[in-house]
Amino acid sequence: MDHLKHLRESRDLSQRQLADLLGLSQQSIYKYEKDLAEPDFYTLKAFADFFHTSIDFLLDYKPDTCAYTIRENGPELSPSEVHHLNLYRRIPKGVQAAFNVILEALTSKEK
Structure with missing residues (x-):
């Protein structure tokens, strides 16, 4: 769970602090970050809720197919716009x- 360590560090939290906030052991956080153990569903949900992200992101899951993909031949979208919109999603x-x-802040200054 590479993303877990990054998310924790982005909040300036130690493994102990995160563990205390979520009612887990520091050892569990260590094992999850090092891929030595896998959290159960309820722990994954707690991480996702705490970090305001998805379980898919935590697990680095990327589906093979997307329900909707922006195509370059769409109306008035440049290849660069298509690329950036797909990254955004x-x-x-x-x-x-x-x-x-x-x-919004950047575009409101241009007006």
């Missing part, structure tokens, strides 16, 4: 929300 919802705030 792969990031966690919490990161999307932060990105949206930044984008």
Whole structure:
């Protein structure tokens, strides 16, 4: 669970602090981060809720097919726009929300 360590460190939390916040042991956090153990569903849900992300992201799960993909031949989208929109859809919802705030701030200054 590579993403778990990154998410924990992005919040400036030690393994002990995260464990205490979620009612887990520091040893469990260590094992999850080192892929020495796998958390159960309820622990995954607790991580996802705490970090405002999806279980798919925590597990680095990427489905082979997407329900909807933006195509380059769509209306008025450049190849670069298609690429960036598809990247945007792969990031966690919490990161999307932060990105949206930044984008709104940048575009409101241009007006």
